[in-house]
Amino acid sequence: MATLVRLTEEQIERLIVGMEEMEKRLKDMHEELIEIGIPKDTLSRFAKLHDRYTEGVAFILKQRELGRSEDLSG
Numbered sequence: 001m002a003t004l005v006r007l008t009e010e011q012i013e014r015l016i017v018g019m020e021e022m023e024k025r026l027k028d029m030h031e032e033l034i035e036i037g038i039p040k041d042t043l044s045r046f047a048k049l050h051d052r053y054t055e056g057v058a059f060i061l062k063q064r065e066l067g068r069s070e071d072l073s074g
Contacts, residue, residue, distance in 0.1 A: 012064070019057045026050045 007015075030050055033043055 016061070016064075019060070023054060023057060026053060 027050070030043075030046060033046060
């Protein structure tokens with residue numbers, strides 16, 4: 001079941017900017033964790049968390065893109 005949330009384009013853009021900033025910070029933190037030599041198990045858990053976040057962001061951006069293409073064709 002899909003839920004429709006009415007956000008302004010400005011609100012959506014702010015959310016996307018925030019998600020992209022978080023993605024960069026997670027990537028930077030991952031690199032720092034490698035540099036300081038944290039245990040591999042901890043690094044693996046962080047990498048899985050980072051991957052899940054990245055997948056979530058990609059899904060949201062793809063849905064946004066699909067919504068825009070439907071708006072243009074409909």
